[in-house]
Amino acid sequence: MFKFGHKENRMEKKLKLIWDFRGPDAQKTAEHHEIHLKEFIKAENLKNEITGVEIISDLYAVAFLVVNESEMISVRDRLRPHRGEWYNL
Numbered sequence: 001m002f003k004f005g006h007k008e009n010r011m012e013k014k015l016k017l018i019w020d021f022r023g024p025d026a027q028k029t030a031e032h033h034e035i036h037l038k039e040f041i042k043a044e045n046l047k048n049e050i051t052g053v054e055i056i057s058d059l060y061a062v063a064f065l066v067v068n069e070s071e072m073i074s075v076r077d078r079l080r081p082h083r084g085e086w087y088n089l
Contacts, residue, residue, distance in 0.1 A: 013069040014048065017081035021061050027053070030061035037065045040079065046071060050087075 021029040030053045037051045050066035066087045067075050076084070 014050075014066050014087040015069060015072050015084050016087040017065045017067060017072070017076060017079065017084045019063045020082045021063070022059055024059065026059055026061040027055055030055075030063040033063040037063060037079075040075075041065070044075075046075070 019030070019033055021027075021033070023029075034051050034053050038049075040046075041049050041051070047068050048066050052064050054062045054064070056062065065075070065079070065081075072084070
């Protein structure tokens with residue numbers, strides 16, 4: 001039976017953990033960091049496999065990993081992102 005408001009029926013909130021890279025090698029560094037984030041996802045059997053790189057400018061890029069709210073503290077404490085924000089599809 002489907003019950004409205006039941007915890008299992010709600011989508012869990014997601015957070016985007018972000019690492020900032022600056023300088024002439026920012027894009028390459030962010031891309032390399034994303035490789036390690038994907039390895040971490042597999043090693044830890046995380047629920048989401050969403051990662052990416054965003055090029056902000058020639059001298060600024062970010063790598064990110066999206067995690068469920070319930071996983072955030074554990075991942076944050078182990079990987080130490082520079083910042084985070086709510087993730088919206």
